[in-house]
Amino acid sequence: MFLQRVANRGIGLGTLLERAARRHPANILVFDHDLDAAPQLGRRATVGEAADAVADLASRLWASGIRAGDRVVVYKSDGFDITLLAWSAARIGAVPVLLSPQLDGATVETLMRRTGRPHLVTDGAKLQQELSEEVFDASQSVLLVTGSHPRARTLGSFAGVERVAPLEMPPDHPTLITHTSGTTGVPKLAVHTGRTLQARFRPQAAVTAPLRGRQVVAIHVSFVHSRLVTALAISLLRGYPVVILADGGTAHVADLFAGLKPTVLEAHPNSYLQWEELADDPRRPLSGVRLYSSTFDAIHPRTVQRLLAASERPAPVFGQLYGQSEIGPSVVRSFSRRRRQDADGRCVGVPFPGMTDVRVVSRNGRPPSAENPGYIEVKSDGRIVTYLGEDERYREQVTDGWWRMGDVGYRTKWGCVHLLDREVDLIDGFGSxxxxxxxxxxxxxxxxxxxxxxxxxxxxxxxxxxxxxxxxxxxxxxxxxxxxxxxxxxxxxxxxxxxxxxxxxxxxxxxxxxxxxxxxxxx
CATH class of the missing domain: 3.30.300.30 (ANL, C-terminal domain)
Known part of the structure; x- marks a missing residue:
């Protein structure tokens, strides 16, 4: 049986914090940075206070003229308020388009043209240092979180406006647009709906279901990545306190974790690679970790071994979810301390029963194997619905519902997926x-x-x-x-x-x- 059908009314980005606050009113969010768009939250806020900030920002966006169905590009200096602004736009039925602060201005302007005269939410620093005057012609309006400009309005100018009620959009309506990694050129714009995001929530919630009791969750994930949406939804709806990091520097993280002692970590593989040094810190910042989670790429065995050894829990686990921005988590594997450092790091796991499926398609007519890897393809209800402005490019990657991942590998007789390389990174005659x-x-x-x-x-x-x-x-x-x-x-x-x-x-x-x-x- 594949893709067991369950009720899916969409993830409801705009009201996520409100629903979490009703369930767990005393729960808190902790930040390692100040929020430009919501400075009143400080470095520590209840989920209810954060929900109120979203409602306030949504009302300001509405007062500025943004309406349901409008696209709202958020391109500002790094911070969790990027996420708050996305939820605020979704609350009034608009579609947030999240662009990384790391993107240069020329790339942002290219993506804005592809978006079709969106509203732009940015800040004075980005407007002055990255963007050209052309953004005003490419935008319906420009709103500044900080700073000022004669052709832009500030969010602060709408302080105190009348609150507007949340607007619930149909589950198949676009609810979020994120961009792909851009490892092979200009990023593509991935269109998510409430239904596709909810479909991604299910397998990730299943992975963390065995956790019992109070967990302190620390998250260091790009604020423009769809993974953050589901990671936060799972944690907040369960009442877990969440620590949100903008700075992943090893010394900073060591200082923070030494006091907070998180029990669940979510981060990019390269962040974990840097955090190996925390294993040697005498303050034991990783001593309380029960679960390490990574949802992006395979992770090196050495890193897994060192991080698990740094935990003082009796049976810590490293959970690896292989997936992609376009399809969500597709394959899962867990590792314990029993895993040897020389274990095969290319084995990324097996599909989620009833939720995802994987096949490997031959590249040359011969059966896929370790010596002759094939194309990895995934089927999931979490797949995006298109690339904005590039629907033909999107369709080229779908065959009978199977999504071409752009990776090559093979499956063992036990069903484990082995990821060997990106298609574009293959070196003839070299192997993986x-x-x-x-x-x-x-x-x-x-x-x-x-x-x-x-x-x-x-x-x-x-x-x-x-x-x-x-x-x-x-x-x-x-x-x-x-x-x-x-x-x-x-x-x-x-x-x-x-x-x-x-x-x-x-x-x-x-x-x-x-x-x-x-x-x-x-x-």
Whole structure:
């Protein structure tokens, strides 16, 4: 049986906080930063106070002239108020379009044109430093959270307006637009409905169902990613206190977690990679963690082992959900301390029974296998309904309801999905670059990042970053590459210089282009 049908009335973004506050009025949200759009919340607020802030912002958006069905681009300096503004727009039936603060102004203006004269909510810093005057012609209106401009209005000017009641839109109406990672070029705009987001809620809620009692949930996820919606919905509707981080720096996180001692963590794989250092902190900031959760990509075995070892719980779990912005979580696997560091990090798990399904399609007529990976395709009710302004491009990735993930791999006889590479990252005759990276991480503790990309001559080039940017230990490296596919000499970069997406994925194609023009230095 596939995709067991259940009642799905949509996730209801605009009233999520209100519903959570009715169930758990004393529950709290903790922030590590101030919120430009809701400074009255400070660094700690009840869910009811946050719900009131959303109702207030929604009323201001309505007073500015935004109406149901209008698109509202939110592009502002990083902070959780991006999420609050999205919920506020959804509350009055408008469709929030969330663009990462990391995007440059030219890309934002391209996406705005694709959106079709939306309203723009931004701030003085972005307007002055990133955006050109053309945004005023590309927008129905421009609203500023902070700062001022003669052609824009401020949200503050609508303070005290009459509150408006929430407007419930049909579950199949667009309720949120997010952008894809942009690892292969200009991001695409993914259109979610209330129904598709609710479908993503179900498998993620199932993963966390075994948790009992009071949990303190810490989340460090991009504020423009759809994953944050479901992560917050699960936590708040269950009454879990939530700590929301904008700053994922290791020292900052160590200080924060040393006092709060969270029991559930949700973060990007590259954040966990950086947080390995927390395992050595004498304050034991990870000692209380029962569940580590990551919903983006496969994670390196070394990272899983170190983080699980840092917990002092009797049986901590690392939950890995393989998915994509367009389809949501599709495959799940959990890891315990029994997992060896040399375990196969490419095994990302199995589908959610009754909710998702996976198949691997041959690329060349031969059965998919470890030596001959095929295209990974997923079927799920959580699939987006289109790419805004690029419906034909969207349709090209769907075959009889199966979504082409853009990854290659195979399935074992037990049904486990093995992810070997992105289609665009394959290097002829090399095998899995991701598997090689896993092995290098396990063999060279000094590594903070390693990415294998094709060089100008087609040969595999390892780009390495070390902890503290110290010179690579060449003896350890030479021992580590023994038995691996042949590679060029390693090129060392500072980790901060690697091109990254909003979810901290490395832009491999861009990195390869930079190498071709001589960026980086031989280690």
């Amino acid at each position: 670059t991701l598997a090689v990276e896993d092995r290098l991480f396990g063999r060279v503790p000094q590594l903070a990042e390693v990415v294998v990309v094709p060089g100008a001559d087609g040969r595999a080039v390892p780009v390495v970053c070390t902890r503290g940017d110290v010179p690579l230990d060449r003896a350890a490296w030479e021992a580590a590459v023994a038995g691996l596919p042949p590679m060029a000499e390693p090129v060392q970069w500072k980790q901060a210089d690697l091109p990254q997406t909003a979810t901290t994925k490395i832009k491999r194609l861009e990195l390869a282009k930079l190498l071709a023009v001589g960026a980086g230095q031989e280690a």
